[in-house]
Amino acid sequence: MSENENLPLPSVDGMLREMRGLGISVAEMARMLDRSPRLVRAVISGEKKGENLRAAVTELHQRGTVSTPPPRRRGADGHVVPVRAHGGGTTAPTGPSSPRAPRGKFTEQITVLAGGTRMVEVTAPKTRGTKGREQANEHIVGALRRGAQGQRWSTKKVKFQVTTSDGRTFPVGQKSGYQVSSVLGRATSKKRRPTPTEKELSRLGEAAAKATIQAAAAFAGDAMGWLKSQAQHRYVGMDKAGTTITGVTMVIYDDKPR
Structure with a gap:
């Protein structure tokens, strides 16, 4: 086992904060991750862990782009969980x-x-x-x-x-x-x-x-x-x-x- 395998994985919020420090706006990161700026801010502030974004955030952090946006959360029945829509309603998001x-x-x-x-x-x-x-x-x-x-x-x-x-x-x-x-x-x-x-x-x-x-x-x-x-x-x-x-x-x- 190499020494790198023993190193802890960087946190999702830490990677986002590092990119924010480079001058990349929350809106830009949200667009590349195919998620809302509100969610990205919540992860950066620690309000949400954002583990479901880890693969996409890691790719963005290492390569500067996202080839596959993170999957949408699904309920027990297998359907995509509706998200808040503009105006207060809910809507099932379309795939990337x-x-x-x-x-x-x-x-x-x-x-x-x-x-x-x-x-x-x-x-x-x-x-x-x-x-x-x-x-x-x-x-x-x-x-x-x-x-x-x-x-x-x-x-x-x-x-x-x-x-x-x-x-x-x-x-x-x-x-x-x-x-x-x-x-x-x-x-x-x-x-x-x-x-x-x-x-x-x-x-x-x-x-x-x-x-x-x-x-x-x-x-x-x-x-x-x-x-x-x-x-x-x-x-x-x-x-x-x-x-x-x-x-x-x-x-x-x-x-x-x-």
Whole structure:
């Protein structure tokens, strides 16, 4: 028997607290574990032991991701025990979604890397106005907001890689990345620039007029629209009306302590 086999197993609450110390929020851990933030807080505080989460929490603690969410608690009859639903009722939870969703659907995968760096991978259908694209934009903005919340202790930066509907994959932005709060401000701004009149556009060249029209559009939470605008001047074909972003990989990391 090796010496490691004699060592006590780390507690579930201890592993969660250690990850929390790396800057991983309760909401992020809950999402990766497919459990409610309320339950995760209860385990961290010692109110619940969370032994049924041990395998998933251990994998998250060691590998930074969860391949199989913890099983739901079942009653004596073998059925899943209902959980509290929003509004005070109860509902039987559905099983975890497949790790590989059908192509063209919204998916999100969060992986915690060394030092609390997060890699967030989001996919979305290519058709504008669909629920899946709305969900993808909301989760991209949500990840940026969670990153920005940690800037009290250090400057947070983000690097992007996108996949387009025509099958290309490429980075967006400079190698040094963007400051998270700056991206968040641009992608969620609700301020609209006034749409130029035909007379004003006639004074501009074709390229300048096109850029002016694009600048007049408000992103207002359309994170993928903002990313496309950043890539248009660098990659051929990104300005085509039918070209959309269908996948975004973000790496959010500490630039330097304040």
